[in-house]
Amino acid sequence: GQNIDQPTEMTATEGAIVQINCTYQTSGFNGLFWYQQHAGEAPTFLSYNVLDGLEEKGRFSSFLSRSKGYSYLLLKELQMKDSASYLCACMDSNYQLIWGAGTKLIIKP
Amino acid sequence: GAVVSQHPSWVICKSGTSVKIECRSLDFQATTMFWYRQFPKQSLMLMATSNEGSKATYEQGVEKDKFLINHASLTLSTLTVTSAHPEDSSFYICSARDLTSGETDTQYFGPGTRLTVL
Numbered sequence: 001g002q003n004i005d006q007p008t009e010m011t012a013t014e015g016a017i018v019q020i021n022c023t024y025q026t027s028g029f030n031g032l033f034w035y036q037q038h039a040g041e042a043p044t045f046l047s048y049n050v051l052d053g054l055e056e057k058g059r060f061s062s063f064l065s066r067s068k069g070y071s072y073l074l075l076k077e078l079q080m081k082d083s084a085s086y087l088c089a090c091m092d093s094n095y096q097l098i099w100g101a102g103t104k105l106i107i108k109p
Numbered sequence: 110g111a112v113v114s115q116h117p118s119w120v121i122c123k124s125g126t127s128v129k130i131e132c133r134s135l136d137f138q139a140t141t142m143f144w145y146r147q148f149p150k151q152s153l154m155l156m157a158t159s160n161e162g163s164k165a166t167y168e169q170g171v172e173k174d175k176f177l178i179n180h181a182s183l184t185l186s187t188l189t190v191t192s193a194h195p196e197d198s199s200f201y202i203c204s205a206r207d208l209t210s211g212e213t214d215t216q217y218f219g220p221g222t223r224l225t226v227l
Contacts, residue, residue, distance in 0.1 A: 033215070042115075042202045042218040043153070087152065097143075097216065099152045 002026045004100035006088050011106045012078055020073045020086050020103045028093020034062050034073045035087040037102065043087055046073070075105075083107045111137050111207045115219035122193055123227055130188045130222045132203030138183040139205035143216060144176075147200045159186045193226045200224075 003025045012018040024032065031050040035043035049055055049064035049071060061074040073086055088100040112135040122128050132142055140161050145153040157167045157178050165178035175197075177189040186205075190197055200223050204216040 035218075040200075040223075042221040045215055045217060048215060096155070096158075101152045 002090075002092065002098050004088055004090060004098055006086075006100045006103045008101070009104045009106065011108060012075075014078055014080060014107055014109050016078050017074065017076050018078060018105065020075075020088075020105065022071045022073070022088035022100055024069050024071070024088070024090045024098075024100075026090045026092045026098055029066065030091040030093065030095055032062075032064055032071050033089045033091070033097070034060075034071075035089065037085045037087055039084070046086075078107050080107050080109070111205070111215075111217040113139075113203065113205050113217050113219040115203055115222050117222060118220060119223040119225075121225045121227065124194050125192055128190045128193055128224060130190075130201055130203075130224075132186045132188070132205070132219050134184045134205040134207075134217075137205075137207045139186075139207065140183060141206040142180060142186040143204045143206075144178060144186075144188050145202045145204065147202060147221075153202065156188075190224065193224070195226045198224055198226045 006022045033048050034046040036046050037043040047062035049062050054063045059076045064071045085102040085104050087102045089097045114133045116131045142159040144156045146156050147153050155168050156171045157165045159165045159178050159180040161180045161183050167173045180186040200221050202221040203219045206216055
């Protein structure tokens with residue numbers, strides 16, 4: 001079956017670095033997405049990885065290892081506004097997005 | 110970047126009435142739009158995939174006669190919740206696929222519509 005696993009909740013300190021992991025098993029693979037979702041709002045696109053390696057975008061970086069079925073989202077210099085849920089989603093062979101349950105990130109001062 | 114709007118942002122209606130939600134891609138053409146539903150503290154659940162000019166493809170367990178989807182143009186898709194009941198109360202989110210974004214088959218999300226059925 002298809003499955004996306006990510007931690008339910010993480011806590012980090014303002015100014016620090018946090019890594020949110022995601023493991024996946026899907027029928028086919030056409031890329032992995034990370035989305036940020038603040039409470040009561042729709043998700044916003046953060047990153048897309050389809051090749052192995054690290055993609056950096058400002059304070060956010062995303063890594064993919066296709067052989068391991070593994071990705072992580074790295075957030076640096078954490079700010080209070082980064083408190084949100086982070087959703088990992090894989091695109092399968094039918095170009096459908098399979099969603100993880102999301103990781104709630106709590107930032108403390 | 111690609112912008113998707115949704116209208117209304119929230120709606121309260123009486124049980125038995127129908128509610129229409131609009132999803133528009135503002136600065137790109139979206140041949141495919143997706144409708145999601147999200148319950149509190151849960152992940153997104155895909156309801157249906159809407160292709161311009163053709164019938165929508167519904168996910169298993171989603172009643173197509175209850176959730177009517179129309180994708181009449183490359184920038185507009187509508188979801189109509191017919192004869193709404195309290196259990197239909199949820200956060201409905203649309204997304205649109207921007208095929209001009211290069212290699213990335215990215216979906217851009219509307220802001221969502223919060224439906225409350227009394």
